[in-house]
Amino acid sequence: MAQEEQYQVSEEEKFIFDLDGYIVIKNVLSSDEVDVLNAIADQKMAEHTGEDGYKNVRQPSAWGAPFQRLLDHPRVMPYLLEFLGSKVRIDHDYLIFMDKGAKRGRLHGGDNGQEGDHWYKYRDGVIRTGLTVVTFFTSPARAGDGGFSCIPGTHKTNFLKSVPQDVRNFERFPHYVRQPEVEPGDALMFSEALVHGTMPWAADHQRRAFLYKYSPGHSAWSGKYYDLSQYENLTEQQVRLMAPPSIGSRTNTVPDEE
Numbered sequence: 001m002a003q004e005e006q007y008q009v010s011e012e013e014k015f016i017f018d019l020d021g022y023i024v025i026k027n028v029l030s031s032d033e034v035d036v037l038n039a040i041a042d043q044k045m046a047e048h049t050g051e052d053g054y055k056n057v058r059q060p061s062a063w064g065a066p067f068q069r070l071l072d073h074p075r076v077m078p079y080l081l082e083f084l085g086s087k088v089r090i091d092h093d094y095l096i097f098m099d100k101g102a103k104r105g106r107l108h109g110g111d112n113g114q115e116g117d118h119w120y121k122y123r124d125g126v127i128r129t130g131l132t133v134v135t136f137f138t139s140p141a142r143a144g145d146g147g148f149s150c151i152p153g154t155h156k157t158n159f160l161k162s163v164p165q166d167v168r169n170f171e172r173f174p175h176y177v178r179q180p181e182v183e184p185g186d187a188l189m190f191s192e193a194l195v196h197g198t199m200p201w202a203a204d205h206q207r208r209a210f211l212y213k214y215s216p217g218h219s220a221w222s223g224k225y226y227d228l229s230q231y232e233n234l235t236e237q238q239v240r241l242m243a244p245p246s247i248g249s250r251t252n253t254v255p256d257e258e
């Protein structure tokens with residue numbers, strides 16, 4: 001049995017993702033795995049000074065096996081196949097580290113008709129979404145800490161332009177803005193069709209989030225495709241996942257998935 005088949009997206013999880021536009025997948029990584037990722041990140045990030053406590057660095061997936069494994073993590077693949085289809089591909093990845101007081105990223109996103117890869121659809125029991133993010137957390141974001149925040153349900157809103165600018169700028173926090181709580185080892189999956197952003201970081205500990213972004217097989221958000229020579233010992237599945245966008249002769253990312 002393929003490892004992915006051990007995990008099924010439940011009907012309740014489909015309901016949650018359809019309702020909110022995001023879902024928290026608990027305990028994707030063990031505490032040992034989190035420690036390994038943090039130790040590698042400590043080394044790799046030592047030379048990055050960032051800007052006002054904010055660091056954004058490209059492509060942690062190329063930092064060796066523990067980060068490469070996140071590309072097609074067996075706990076996450078079932079969600080990618082369920083929501084992006086059998087030809088899902090990795091589009092790009094980066095990390096966000098934030099120290100107390102760091103600010104970035106107003107509320108943005110949504111299917112505004114301009115960003116072609118930001119969309120969400122449902123038809124005949126099947127959910128499909130465009131550019132979709134899986135954020136792996138190696139430090140917690142508890143109530144009031146800040147970091148990833150969103151307006152649940154806005155992946156389907158008919159009133160995208162009505163989100164007030166002071167709310168988008170985090171100058172006002174009405175009840176409909178939510179900062180999901182996560183623990184180290186959790187992953188949060190969200191559609192870029194969801195209105196979302198980066199709330200100022202208020203916690204004493206550093207925010208550590210690794211964002212792996214996926215697209216359906218036919219599409220791309222990034223114009224820069226993966227250079228496989230930057231990776232070692234890629235599996236055949238990872239090579240299929242990292243292929244540039246196309247649909248005609250593209251094989252399924254997990255071969256027996258329809």
Ligand SMILES: O=C(O)CCC(=O)C(=O)O
Pocket residue numbers: 096105133135147148149196197198199209211
């Ligand atoms: O996790 C965050 O801080 C939000 C990231 C974001 O805005 C994005 O992925 O477009």
